[in-house]
Amino acid sequence: MSAKYEATVTAPVNIAVIKYWGKRDSALILPTNSSLSVTLSQDHLSTRTTIRASPDFGKDRLWLNGVEEDIAASKRLINSITTARNLRAALEQKLLSEGAPAETVVPLSKWSLHVCSENNFPTAAGLASSASGYAALVKALGVLFDLPQSTSDLSRVARVGSGSACRSMFGGFVAWQAGVSDDGHDSFAVQVADRQHWPExxxxxxxxxxxxxxxxxxxxxxxxxxxxxxxxxxxxxxxxxxxxxxxxxxxxxxxxxxxxxxxxxxxxxxxxxxxxxxxxxxxxxxxxxxxxxxxxxxxxxxxxxxxxxxxxxxxxxxxxxxxxxxxxxxxxxxxxxxxxxxxxxxxxxxxxxxxxxxxxxxxxxxxxxxxxxxxxxxxxxxxxxxxxxxxxVGDGPRVLPDSESLLNDAGMPKHAKE
Amino acid sequence: MSAKYEATVTAPVNIAVIKYWGKRDSALILPTNSSLSVTLSQDHLSTRTTIRASPDFGKDRLWLNGVEEDIAASKRLINSITTARNLRAALEQKLLSEGAPAETVVPLSKWSLHVCSENNFPTAAGLASSASGYAALVKALGVLFDLPQSTSDLSRVARVGSGSACRSMFGGFVAWQAGVSDDGHDSFAVQVADRQHWPExxxxxxxxxxxxxxxxxxxxxxxxxxxxxxxxxxxxxxxxxxxxxxxxxxxxxxxxxxxxxxxxxxxxxxxxxxxxxxxxxxxxxxxxxxxxxxxxxxxxxxxxxxxxxxxxxxxxxxxxxxxxxxxxxxxxxxxxxxxxxxxxxxxxxxxxxxxxxxxxxxxxxxxxxxxxxxxxxxxxxxxxxxxxxxxxVGDGPRVLPDSESLLNDAGMPKHAKE
Structure with a gap:
């Protein structure tokens, strides 16, 4: 049995106290103004996502709450996955150029992905799930691809999926700095205070x-x-x-x-x-x-x-x-x-x-x-x-053990609805 | 039987298309911004007001829709009546000083008033009646006191009763110029176009x-x-x-x-x-x-x-x-x-x-x-x-014949509710 390249994470919902509304760049999702949010506990509201990469998968596939979705229909999904994949490709190249043995550098950037995602709250709750959803996706990609888990990098990747998702990359109190640059390198979230700061x-x-x-x-x-x-x-x-x-x-x-x-x-x-x-x-x-x-x-x-x-x-x-x-x-x-x-x-x-x-x-x-x-x-x-x-108030994305995976051995959803 | 000093008028409702909201002076009712309204037909929505002055009346009294109200309780009512009365007093003085025989200058400014006012639409309609109400009051005072019916003068008097009432002093399309002066002399309504201008x-x-x-x-x-x-x-x-x-x-x-x-x-x-x-x-x-x-x-x-x-x-x-x-x-x-x-x-x-x-x-x-x-x-x-x-779209305040008076010979409301 070959090694399994997979990551499972959960990511939280956040509720802004200073609102994000308006983009200065719609493609890069650069906001007109900074915003600030409180991350809510994942024990109550969160998205869990498992992503596996395999040379055996024919194409990228995605299941949301047990139902397969058409990835090609969502430019934002493609953006997020492509951005993370490019970062992985650059990492692989860097490792190889630094002399790492080829067999230690797994070409994950070239393999297809199976993404399986579930909310622990029904969509019918009327709570926006795009922030926790994209944060979980990007966190899982970051873990799977072994990308640097620096605060700003992954937050930027989450941002191109769904603006407010960049704030769900942290627990506690989180500011999304609007930034001023055209390429968006200065538009990402930072933690203002952690969840323990204000327990009342x-x-x-x-x-x-x-x-x-x-x-x-x-x-x-x-x-x-x-x-x-x-x-x-x-x-x-x-x-x-x-x-x-x-x-x-x-x-x-x-x-x-x-x-x-x-x-x-x-x-x-x-x-x-x-x-x-x-x-x-x-x-x-x-x-x-x-x-x-x-x-x-x-x-x-x-x-x-x-x-x-x-x-x-x-x-x-x-x-x-x-x-x-x-x-x-x-x-x-x-x-x-x-x-x-x-x-x-x-x-x-x-x-x-x-x-x-x-x-x-x-x-x-x-x-x-x-x-x-x-x-x-x-x-x-x-x-x-x-x-x-x-x-x-809750913490930021959590990395879960393999036992919490949403995919079975064949790389298909454990809780498929059909 | 002595002469009867009385006026009966109707005044229309107006609906702003550029809204009045905010005062720069609350006492004089000077607005923060200009506004513009359309006067609606008095055939459908209007206030009718009769005012009589008599040396026999013991004090100023007011009936609204058949019920007596306490004039002293409304600073705005007192403001409107006092402003008009002061204009009348000045007029009487002017006439006398110009040599008019004393018996031709009726001292209306010194007599008490009976004011009777009725809307032809129930308050329950949820339509603001203060604009038509104060416009009718001021128009009736103007006619009774023989004040100059110049556009700006009476509009200013109406304004101190209820801001938007100054716009109900005209038919058609009416602008209330905010003005800039502290004493409010440049804050009054003007007709932008008459009711025939846009019959469709x-x-x-x-x-x-x-x-x-x-x-x-x-x-x-x-x-x-x-x-x-x-x-x-x-x-x-x-x-x-x-x-x-x-x-x-x-x-x-x-x-x-x-x-x-x-x-x-x-x-x-x-x-x-x-x-x-x-x-x-x-x-x-x-x-x-x-x-x-x-x-x-x-x-x-x-x-x-x-x-x-x-x-x-x-x-x-x-x-x-x-x-x-x-x-x-x-x-x-x-x-x-x-x-x-x-x-x-x-x-x-x-x-x-x-x-x-x-x-x-x-x-x-x-x-x-x-x-x-x-x-x-x-x-x-x-x-x-x-x-x-x-x-x-309707016309401005109308002066009605004596036969349309709301007061009986004794100066009391014809349609009192008690």
Missing amino acids: LQALILVASDKKKAISSTAGMQTTVETSELFAERVRSVVPKRMEAMQRAIAERDFGTFAEITMRDSNQFHAVCLDTYPPISYMNDISRSIVSLVHAFNAARGRVAAAYTYDAGPNAVIYALKDDMRDLVELVTYCFPRDDSTLLEAFYPNSFAIFDSADQVGQRLTRPEVAQLAETAGKFPPGSVRRIIHTE | LQALILVASDKKKAISSTAGMQTTVETSELFAERVRSVVPKRMEAMQRAIAERDFGTFAEITMRDSNQFHAVCLDTYPPISYMNDISRSIVSLVHAFNAARGRVAAAYTYDAGPNAVIYALKDDMRDLVELVTYCFPRDDSTLLEAFYPNSFAIFDSADQVGQRLTRPEVAQLAETAGKFPPGSVRRIIHTE
């Missing part, structure tokens, strides 16, 4: 049901760049100030500032979407109700105790410190009561008792001030929020 | 149901001025260009340009509301569905054939030329079917047959391309749009 910070994901198919972010952001008369002002003078202030807030664990910038930047992102022609709307009435509820919660607390942020869809991610999270969960589950289809996911290891007994959710309001708030806000139709995930 | 232009008002109480525009706009980081850019560089382009479009009856600027400016107004902290949302999911429907209608037409605009609430006003209005009405009434509470108001004199038979509305789709559009958009829950008003 937690996240609550509220998945709002939505029947409408939203405009893709790839198409949407370029229409914004071309048509919004306010967008240039955001890029020129607002975001640079916020990037600085946000990094300071994270360094100082200053939740009030972190939270206010997070909310303001989410709102401004959706504002420039609305200023686009034709306008783009991702948030719906449920999203907006959650915005109001968070501001009411903060007003009742007399400080900024929670912060919402919305990506290109109606789902809310709410950041709060551990000590405030219980009341927030009680409030949210009271105002957005569950129906039979609601999923409650308390992946968080030290999650609250309220999550232990799902039947009780929406019934309990421990503190009188929360009860009062809930009464004022009122109850929304059951099932308006159809999934609640309570999670925390 | 029509308006369709769609009242969207909304349970939520929106933040008042007075409070909201100042929060925007203080907190939106994009607002200054709108004021500085976007609106001035749009004011010029819009006036040119109206002069040339260029509907495509008129419509695109109208939609872009409505969107930008709501964008800066969203960029406000805490964010302000006036549009709801129904509003946004109408936005999508109008863009789909335009895409199907291959030209910009209709334009939506939204004020500080969820209701849409759609402008279209007469030849496109029939299809638009069919489309809207199909996608937003009526329920028992829906009101259809075809005030427009030459309104379409489709409005004649309310039962049929929502059933007919004359043209196949409209039917196809409607199918794609789908049907929304019945009653989502609960009132539809089809109207046209």
Whole structure:
């Protein structure tokens, strides 16, 4: 039995607190502005990817969640794989030119690949999987190809697959520096602080049901760049100030500032979407109700105790410190009561008792001030929020042992759906 | 029987196509930027106001839609009445100093007033009545006090009552020049074109149901001025260009340009509301569905054939030329079917047959391309749009004969509710 050239990794989801929206170069995926995100725990949300290279494979093949996809249909997939393969080819050449024996330099760059990828959360969750997906792909390619695991190199490769994927190459708090060069060599992600830096910070994901198919972010952001008369002002003078202030807030664990910038930047992102022609709307009435509820919660607390942020869809991610999270969960589950289809996911290891007994959710309001708030806000139709995930800040991509491979001995998916 | 000093007028509603949002002086109601509106027909939407002055009245009194209001509670009402009264006092003094016999100069400025005001549309329609209300008040005061009816003078008085009221002092197409002076003498409305200038232009008002109480525009706009980081850019560089382009479009009856600027400016107004902290949302999911429907209608037409605009609430006003209005009405009434509470108001004199038979509305789709559009958009829950008003461009305030007075001989409301 010959040696198996294979790597299996997982990569995390990240949620931006300063939003990426707009490219200055669509081919290289160079953004108009820097952005900053929080990496969420892979215990709850992640993509696992196995890649094997073999001289026996006839062509590159890809399976996503058990279903084979046409690689040729995705320029971004081809871009990512080709970029990594070129780096491997250069490495092989370098090793040979340095006198390495030919039999020790495996010509992986010339072999076809089988890529198998699975999310541990259903796509129906309404959570973008492209960041974790491309980060897992690139991390696996990097491990398989034995590429230098330097921070910036792989992040750049991930970027050409999906912009925000470059931020999922790290755990903790991550900044994607926009860069200024035309070739993109200075546009990559860096870790601002690791996951242990701020252990009290937690996240609550509220998945709002939505029947409408939203405009893709790839198409949407370029229409914004071309048509919004306010967008240039955001890029020129607002975001640079916020990037600085946000990094300071994270360094100082200053939740009030972190939270206010997070909310303001989410709102401004959706504002420039609305200023686009034709306008783009991702948030719906449920999203907006959650915005109001968070501001009411903060007003009742007399400080900024929670912060919402919305990506290109109606789902809310709410950041709060551990000590405030219980009341927030009680409030949210009271105002957005569950129906039979609601999923409650308390992946968080030290999650609250309220999550232990799902039947009780929406019934309990421990503190009188929360009860009062809930009464004022009122109850929304059951099932308006159809999934609640309570999670925390997480680490970067993980390399898994062979036993966790998604491919069988023949190099085919273990969990194929057909 | 002594002479009766009284005036009765009506004043119209206006709908801005370039939005007023933000004051540089809250006391004088001086705006941060110029705005431009279309005056709608008073046959459909107007406020009627009768004001009588008498030495027998003990104090100023006001009735709105049959219910007495406390004048002292409204600084804006006091401002408007005091400003007009001061102008009258100056006029009386001037006449006397020019040698007019004392018995010909009635000391109206010293007498108390009875003000009676009624809208011909219910407040429940969700249409702002402050513009027509203050315009009617000031027009009636001007007539009663025999003030110079020069364009700018009364418009300035109306402005101190309610900013957008200054635009309701004229028919047709009206610009409110922001002005630059601190005392506001250069901040008033001017007519850009009269109502006969563009007879093909029509308006369709769609009242969207909304349970939520929106933040008042007075409070909201100042929060925007203080907190939106994009607002200054709108004021500085976007609106001035749009004011010029819009006036040119109206002069040339260029509907495509008129419509695109109208939609872009409505969107930008709501964008800066969203960029406000805490964010302000006036549009709801129904509003946004109408936005999508109008863009789909335009895409199907291959030209910009209709334009939506939204004020500080969820209701849409759609402008279209007469030849496109029939299809638009069919489309809207199909996608937003009526329920028992829906009101259809075809005030427009030459309104379409489709409005004649309310039962049929929502059933007919004359043209196949409209039917196809409607199918794609789908049907929304019945009653989502609960009132539809089809109207046209209208004239400015009208002076009515004594027979139309709202006050009886005793100076009390004819239609009091108690």
